[in-house]
Amino acid sequence: MTATLTGAPTAAQVTEPTAAQTVVGGYRHEAFFWRGEDEFLSGTVPFIRDGLAAGQPVMVAVTLTHLEQLRSRLGSDVDRVRFVDMAELGHNPARIIPAWRSFVDEFGAPGQQVRGVGEPIWAGRRPDEVTECQLHESLIDVALAPHALLSLLCPYDADHLSPEVLAAAQLAHGAPVRLAPAGGGPTRGTAADVLEVFAEDLPEALGDAFVRPFTVETLRSVHGAVLDRAREAGVSFERSCDLALAVHEVATNSVVHAGGKGVLRTWCRAGALVCEVRDRGQIADPLIGRHQPDLYSQHGRGLWMVNQLCDLVQIRSHGGGTTVRIHTWL
Template identity: 45%
Template sequence: MTAAANSANPVDPFVHPALFYADAHEYLAGTVPFVRAGLAAGEPVAVAVPGENLRLIQDELGADAESVRFLDMREAGRNPGRIIPGVLRAFADTQPPGRRVRIIGEPIWAGRSTAEYPACVQHEALINAAFQGREATILCPYDTVRLDPRVLADAHATHPTVIPAGAVAEHVSDAYAPEHVVARYNEPLPPPVPDVLSFSFDADSLSTARHLATDEGARLGLSGIRLEDLALITAELTTNSVVHGGGSGSLRVWAEDGHVLCEVRDKGRLTDPLAGRRPAERDQRGGRGLLLVNLLADLVRVHTGQDGTTIRAYLGR
């Protein structure tokens, strides 16, 4: 049994270690005992990791796998902004209050794009705020061979405790600073390709903005449900700009690296880093726009500063 399976913070019941591994043997040595310890304690257990690692854990667990909720993170967590509301909280919130849950979540793997990584590391940092005070243990594996050293360094900053590759005992991370990570990756977004559709909108032209976006999306290769998703994303982002971002904004739509991108800028400032990452309460009125965008898009990038906020949603063609 790993130390991560038993560790508990005397102040905060939430436990969030990073597990470093160099090969399949170390991966299974760190994850399978974690799962079995949870099952033995009567804790609900979920495993959300990339498909190839999912199969490793399932095979090693044997019959115990039947008691575990499995999710392929390449699908469920394709957009890192979707993981807290759509994977982690979606599982934890179905359990009775006060019952500890145990989750393995691996949102960063070799092959994540340069555009995806800032959203990934911000997600890892924000888990700590999203689960503060919750009876939950979330173990996050990191591949020390295939991931960039910068990624491994960031893992020390986003996790209060770490388990070195080949070790069983966890220790406190001296580099832990999740708020600094969120701020550091709140970086200006790369400029779009030349000659993009651009439109300035206000309260009287929201419908026009939506139609322009979907027409351009169709021209760029979206169809069916993906085109409907673009219409909803455009409507939510532009409406948010009118209501919360100073009454107006600018819309841009273009194609890049196999995706159609929809970007909305306004003069508002997003002060809550968990905006769009919390599940909606059953009786909640409003406040679901950015959450819906995260649930629909393949990636969402956000930059907010003194001059305003830019939100960029990616939809695969």
């Protein structure tokens, strides 16, 4: 379906895909395509003020430039809004869903609708980050609908984001696609498609990779191997220690839950050190690592910690095995 926001540009004003939304009960997740500062503000400010007027708690998680623009335009309403720098929160896109869950849990009392503006994708994000943000945009529907009383608006810069990114945004927000990605592809999608994306293989490494199979007997060697690769790549000591701890945790999961063995691969590409663990196990929950475990939980702690420590974590799993790929920006 298509939707028009109060004060937002109409579909005719945006030559890329029209705005789209997923609606399930009290949960609404909408894409908003805009051009220029005026259109951005004309779509987001009324959305925020309508929420405040209805007594709804509001959180805004956008880039710092947009935070400053909104603060300036909202005037006396600014103190009634929770502002979050999305470049910091969404540095690793897997951290975004827990933030929205926390906001809903804190302010979404029974029957209380809450409202948010979230900008996970902006011009200049690395391609792998964009891929994970696109997965996030579908996962959030799985994580929050239908029980969360959340109205979430996701702005997309139609001037600077590619047609492929805008088309993918429509797929993630559950509406028909009016501008297909280059080369064709599906014409529409729903949140259920996230399981297919989660099962897709990641692209193969480009260039030479360091490869080390491991078992329960050789698991301890993973930590040292990652430290060596990080030092060679110029990663700082503190970040190297965090990375080695994270990769060792993933390898431990392989030993404990995936038949007692796995394979570590590391390689460098432009601007990043990549560490990957593959095994023959299968993960059924595409939200793994995005659930904040409680004090008594026996599952999910490892990948939650990995997402807190690392720049970007990609997880894919199917009947043939699981891949966890960790990127460290250089």
